[in-house]
Amino acid sequence: MSLRDELLKKSQRAVEHMGVAKPAAAKGAEPQGARPVTTPGAVAFLQPTIDSLNERVKDAEAANAELRRKLASQPTEVPLEQLDEKPGRKRKLTPEQFEELKENLRSNPLVHPVAVKALDNGRFEIVSGHNRVDAFRALGRAAVPVVVVDIEEEILDRTAFYANLLQPSLPDFEKYLGFRREKEKTGATQKELAQAAGVPESTVSMLFAFEHLPARARQLIEDRPDGIGMNCAAELARLAREGAAERVVEAVELLVSGKLTQKEAVGHAGRRPARLPPTPAAGKPVKVRAGRLDFCQYVSRGTTLRIDFKDEEHRIEAEARIARLLQELAEGSRTGS
Template identity: 45%
Template structure:
């Protein structure tokens, strides 16, 4: 056979990639009919349910043994109001710590009926795990009711020394709203704080709404002592003065004690001194009345003639005093 004939036969045997039988990979094609697609979906749902049940069993085992289990981040649900505020610097510090070190304190979660898990504590750790591109985090279970979970989250944050007074106020306010029949004394006792401390913390609630907006962004802007004083001024009708003082505080122009003093003194006029009245007598009769008020001296005589007569003497005395001032 000639070389040309061999080349023709070889060329005829060459096939394109999409013409090749891909029987070696044996990959099933997705179902195209509605019943087939439904069966495929049911299979995936069953797999997810199986994974959820396995995770629940692992959590139950972790609770009994005091260990933790890894939970996918996309199965975690956050409840508003439980997050502890961190500054941008604190967030960066936490992220870099978690980047280089293992998680020392697992987050705590509450299993929900829909297969998700409610974060009880550890919201900031979850945030930084997401920022680091991780898909799972170690957790311990809290088998509690929603109210118990909220209280547990608050008290866990309350134990943090760096928690601001404003964040403590929000936690106690939430507790009051969830337990309207619970007295302030009972709430203080349950939290392990003195009642007068709780009173000062709750005074944040009497501040103007504009002040709350600033505090939501910067919870550490003022402490409970300043809040208590400013709340008292707010009740006196000095809302604008309180807001202006907190705005200057936020700009770093004054400190907390100066803010309270500024709001207190704003719009207030110095009290006028009481008028001093003296009666100059000629025997039993009144010769004149002498009144002194701040920088004013007034003499009231019994008659115009007497006032005119004394006028020259008073003028002469004042001129002598003026010359003495110049000397």
């Protein structure tokens, strides 16, 4: 039964109910504003209400039809060659994580389409889903399902970052980089950044501990951001400020290579350096011992420093560290000149 038929039926019942007329106040006078007592009259009386309800039904049906049309049109497949990537927006995965994603997509459909923004030149800019696109490329696929989002250009990076921020696997270092970009772009305080992201201010403050690590340490972390969390970074940053910057870099290098745990890295950076022996006389050999055993012997003459090790493995490790130290000294010399 249609809405109109239902209203007509109700109006007829109302007319039947009103069939007994009340006594008139004066003979021949009809009460002012009295309702019509015939079926056509009742229908005419209710017609404005019926028309209004019919309009509301039509609007609701049109809205549902539009929604069904939009749902039917998305997602749609776009050739991979038409997708553009903006630097700094991709969430970095470890080789293991990427391999897992790729193998998952090899056998299963893409549940979460890639979010893109349509560009004026007919291409599409990736907003979220860079790694899914990379996985499709690695699998030799030609196109990927996408949904087109309409987001203002100035908030695209923020939207992509906050979307990644909700991922539990996003490393703390990547979160720091995202907050740093947002701070540089907007000038927001850490408190404002925390409010916008919906996280405690203390969390944002801890993430910015990466800011206080030596530049070389941050470069090492960029290659393996999943290897260090914000708590470890905060401890290492404190040690760097206390004068242990060189040991912090060593600790981070060992940490990201998997030779130390985060706890061990903090311990390595926090150990007190061995007391150096007094500068020997020129040309006089100096022995360096590890307990009672000889570790190496060095002798200096003019601009030459010669070191002889007892063990080739120790020589290889020391050579790498000495090369790094010499490079730092060289850069410092160039800066000071």
